Amino acid sequence: GAVVSQHPSRVICKSGTSVKIECRSLDFQATTMFWYRQFPKQSLMLMATSNEGSKATYEQGVEKDKFLINHASLTLSTLTVTSAHPEDSSFYICSARGGGGSWVTNEKLFFGSGTQLSVL
């Protein structure tokens, strides 16, 4: 089955630094990637949607300048948390969607394994 690789799995950084999280589709071309944020024992909240070669679409309330998303190729999307602060500490998850054909059979969402960000 399709695999989405997300790195790093865990990162600890100092307040004020920037952190980059990568999301790669390993055996399919991801036309669209989604970035979620999840607090402990809570649901996944969609942050933004990125399409290859175009600007990301952010959900209401998500700071575009804080969470930079780049989807430069059909297999890679990155989320950069700029000038991270303790309140940015969270679990970040990406998902990727391949394209083509019947939605039911061919177009599915695949999730990365997540990144735990801790800002000191």
Next chain:
Amino acid sequence: AQTVTQSQPEMSVQEAETVTLSCTYDTSENNYYLFWYKQPPSRQMILVIRQEAYKQQNATENRFSVNFQKAAKSFSLKISDSQLGDTAMYFCAFMNMEYGNKLVFGAGTILRVKS
């Protein structure tokens, strides 16, 4: 706006027993998709089962089945012969193509399977 409601924050079940997790949703659309995802302690999201709204037949995947009531906007998940490995957070989710194919998740239900 699409909303998904899971009214059971936590559930527990004895091993080998059956448990049902509830989910309701709100939409004005007629064509959409519903999902149940499992998130075990590893936090990897795993698709459990999927239902297309235009299908009247309830989806089934081995020990997992759904009761899809379109008119009532209800989508419950039944887990039969519960196993310890079923212990996880379960999320009900909704997707509509006109809403950009974005998943809208419910708040989740923590399921604990006891031996």
